[in-house]
Amino acid sequence: MTVSLTDSTSSTSTTQKPVRAIGLLSGGLDSMLAHALIRSQGIEVRAINFYTGLCIVETQRRLGRRRRDGSIPANEALGAAANLEMDMEFIDISGPDYLHLITHPRYGYGANANPCVDCRIFMFQKAKALMEEWGASFVFTGEVLGQRPKSQRRDTLRIVERDSGLTGRLVRPLSAKLLEPTIPEIEGLLDRERLLGFSGRTRGPQMALAREMGLTEFPQPAGGCCFLTDESFGRRFHDLMARRPERNLAEEEVLLLAMGRHFRLGDSKLIVARNELESGALKRFEPGRHTIEAIGVNGPVALAEGTPDEGTRCRMSAIVARYGQGRTHATVTIEWRAPDGSSERHEVTPEREEAAIEALRI
Numbered sequence: 001m002t003v004s005l006t007d008s009t010s011s012t013s014t015t016q017k018p019v020r021a022i023g024l025l026s027g028g029l030d031s032m033l034a035h036a037l038i039r040s041q042g043i044e045v046r047a048i049n050f051y052t053g054l055c056i057v058e059t060q061r062r063l064g065r066r067r068r069d070g071s072i073p074a075n076e077a078l079g080a081a082a083n084l085e086m087d088m089e090f091i092d093i094s095g096p097d098y099l100h101l102i103t104h105p106r107y108g109y110g111a112n113a114n115p116c117v118d119c120r121i122f123m124f125q126k127a128k129a130l131m132e133e134w135g136a137s138f139v140f141t142g143e144v145l146g147q148r149p150k151s152q153r154r155d156t157l158r159i160v161e162r163d164s165g166l167t168g169r170l171v172r173p174l175s176a177k178l179l180e181p182t183i184p185e186i187e188g189l190l191d192r193e194r195l196l197g198f199s200g201r202t203r204g205p206q207m208a209l210a211r212e213m214g215l216t217e218f219p220q221p222a223g224g225c226c227f228l229t230d231e232s233f234g235r236r237f238h239d240l241m242a243r244r245p246e247r248n249l250a251e252e253e254v255l256l257l258a259m260g261r262h263f264r265l266g267d268s269k270l271i272v273a274r275n276e277l278e279s280g281a282l283k284r285f286e287p288g289r290h291t292i293e294a295i296g297v298n299g300p301v302a303l304a305e306g307t308p309d310e311g312t313r314c315r316m317s318a319i320v321a322r323y324g325q326g327r328t329h330a331t332v333t334i335e336w337r338a339p340d341g342s343s344e345r346h347e348v349t350p351e352r353e354e355a356a357i358e359a360l361r362i
């Protein structure tokens with residue numbers, strides 16, 4: 001089969017209304033290929049990208065972080081849309097409903113804090129509303145059967161389709177030939193013969209198709225762009241939820257989980273910035289928390305949550321001292337500012353025992 005980005009053998013005549021579809025464009029190669037395939041059938045596509053507030057690259061951009069080479073991290077979905085020469089809309093789904101989904105997933109978590117099945121259902125419900133509003137016939141994604149252990153199993157794909165209300169109208173063009181025909185295929189709006197039968201984790205067929213289509217720029221698969229799939233974020237998330245029977249989570253806490261080094265000392269938690277950018281960012285979260293900083297030497301800003309007792313405050317001060325320029329000094333003065341505005345100072349020996357630190361790390 002030969003397809004190209006500009007091939008637009010239309011499934012409609014000029015007098016008919018164009019066939020329309022909503023495409024989910026994550027920015028990865030699979031979603032790019034899915035868009036190219038559907039557009040190659042002359043279908044009018046509205047590409048959307050859901051902003052969850054948990055995209056690693058987007059958060060780094062917003063925090064002003066740079067790559068090792070000094071460049072600003074690029075938004076992958078925007079780059080993909082530019083390569084496909086099409087417009088793309090961001091749809092912000094961050095907020096209380098999404099946070100509730102993360103903390104109360106009906107279908108549970110993947111390997112870390114990622115409730116991918118529930119998340120997909122939530123996104124597809126939004127996509128369905130757009131489909132109906134825009135008069136589109138179906139929604140499509142770049143999902144590949146069997147590519148991910150839980151969220152892309154055959155039974156899970158069906159659950160997502162059913163629970164989002166898109167039964168028969170959710171097309172996976174890259175794996176369509178291995179799945180039941182959808183309504184647009186049955187109605188002849190979409191030519192099943194020109195869809196594909198990819199499955200599994202191998203990337204070879206996708207790479208070959210990308211070459212055939214002239215798609216040369218696409219991000220390498222690197223474990224996704226979502227904090228919820230990140231191992232250390234997942235540990236911190238589950239540590240927090242284990243201490244909250246009500247499982248509530250504020251938006252600012254999500255950002256905090258993504259920043260700094262985290263340590264658990266009893267009921268209290270210490271968050272130490274890893275660089276100047278994070279020190280600046282952590283200052284935004286001071287209200288309601290203890291702020292900890294070295295006096296007389298440069299060092300990171302740190303925050304403490306909970307009500308640490310005297311011994312815990314000393315221990316935390318020693319950890320904070322370890323990450324500043326006073327780490328080799330015999331003692332460092334650390335200042336604590338409590339949420340009520342009171343302050344105190346601790347003279348501590350910087351913690352130098354790697355194993356002791358690691359035992360507290362979340």
Ligand code: SF4
Nearest residue numbers: 114115116119226228
């Ligand atoms: S990786 Fe993140 S954004 Fe993607 S489906 Fe899973 S939870 Fe949702």
